[in-house]
Amino acid sequence: MTPQELMDATAPKVGALGGSFYFAPATLAVGKEHGLDGMRFYILGRGGVLGDVAPAVVTSAFGYFHPAAIAKLWDSAKEIVAPRTAADLYNECCADFGRQKLADVDGLAEFCDAAETLVAACPLGALSLYAGWTAQPLADDLPARAMQLIALLREQRGSAHLAAIVASGLRPEVAHAMKRPDMVSTFGWDPAPAFDDSHSALASRAEALTDDALRDIFGVLSDAQAAAYLAGVDAAAAAAAA
Numbered sequence: 001m002t003p004q005e006l007m008d009a010t011a012p013k014v015g016a017l018g019g020s021f022y023f024a025p026a027t028l029a030v031g032k033e034h035g036l037d038g039m040r041f042y043i044l045g046r047g048g049v050l051g052d053v054a055p056a057v058v059t060s061a062f063g064y065f066h067p068a069a070i071a072k073l074w075d076s077a078k079e080i081v082a083p084r085t086a087a088d089l090y091n092e093c094c095a096d097f098g099r100q101k102l103a104d105v106d107g108l109a110e111f112c113d114a115a116e117t118l119v120a121a122c123p124l125g126a127l128s129l130y131a132g133w134t135a136q137p138l139a140d141d142l143p144a145r146a147m148q149l150i151a152l153l154r155e156q157r158g159s160a161h162l163a164a165i166v167a168s169g170l171r172p173e174v175a176h177a178m179k180r181p182d183m184v185s186t187f188g189w190d191p192a193p194a195f196d197d198s199h200s201a202l203a204s205r206a207e208a209l210t211d212d213a214l215r216d217i218f219g220v221l222s223d224a225q226a227a228a229y230l231a232g233v234d235a236a237a238a239a240a241a242a
Helices: 003-018 025-033 038-050 055-062 067-078 083-101 108-121 128-134 142-168 172-179 197-218 223-241
Strands: none
Touching (some): 003 142, 038 067, 055 067, 055 128, 108 223, 128 142, 172 197
């Protein structure tokens, strides 16, 4: 399997599974315990790795939200919980989700070895949200560690893709409106950003640039690691969906 084939086979599942703990009932309960609703815990917990920064920094790292929406959620949330504290809570929610969903998955040690190789091989330039999450500690137990690595690799591709969108000449909010039209208002855009057929070529270029940025990283895996990574992603996705 080539690095491109491995990315094609795993990226959609990593993208879906890596964010599946964000609004899980247990995660929402932790946010509520600390005075944060679901969206505020999401913004502060996921973005808290950036530190106590201005909303514009969070807008840059998240990419797709209206700046006013980020400012409202971020500023009101960090008055209740410090950003770094929220990030630590979010990291533990991710670990607990893994303990709940992945406890019976085989091959997690081999999967984690491959996933950590992908993390170590990736340069951090221009990938601010991913870089912040690489600094978070990984759990010792395999189900939790595997889930944290899946979330981290989601951030890896997500950050690379955001940079690729900008490099392609496509505005992030337009890219988001094209891909998730049902989420436009949730991300603070009203009216929705307009787009036409000319933007489709830019979106395709952004996808290609994303693959270009990550292909060599996936190429560092041995054949055995690539097989373990593919098997682990497939098994984890199936277990989480069960």
